[in-house]
Amino acid sequence: MLSLLAELWFLVGLCLWTLGSLGNADAERQESWPKTKGMVAEGHVLEVPGQEGDVGPWFVGVVRYVFDDEPESTLAPYRSRPSLEGKLESPISLRRSSAEELVASYPVGMPIDVRYDPEHPSKSIVGAPLQSSFSRWLCAAGLAIAGLAFPVAYFL
Structure with missing residues (x-):
């Protein structure tokens, strides 16, 4: 045994x-992965209502960003092709303040460093891994x- x-x-x-x-x-x-410049496009807090018997509601912070798949490029509004998008999400929490912290850390328009998978540019991370x-x-x-x-x- x-x-x-x-x-x-x-x-x-x-x-x-x-x-x-x-x-x-x-x-x-x-x-x-190559590094490029990106910019925060939007940030908000999602409220997920609790189901019957749940403690909820639950909150998650979501920050969406845009970037170009060219290493060390700068975002230029006059480009003819669209930028790629990515998002950051806070862990789901019962506290709204936890979700708001992520959103407050990344104000709209803030420049950020983005790393992206060159084979699948839609896969990206903000900053260093x-x-x-x-x-x-x-x-x-x-x-x-x-x-x-x-x-x-x-x-x-």
């Missing part, structure tokens, strides 16, 4: 390590769990 539980924990550790590694790889991939400390934590926790469970599962 101990061996079976240890094998299960070993698999849990490997899954955590894999999830963390994927998060780190995604951040590294985004770091290689965040190498998530959570991803690193998942990798470390996964390795620790798998490393401790492996000898128990296979040598005891």
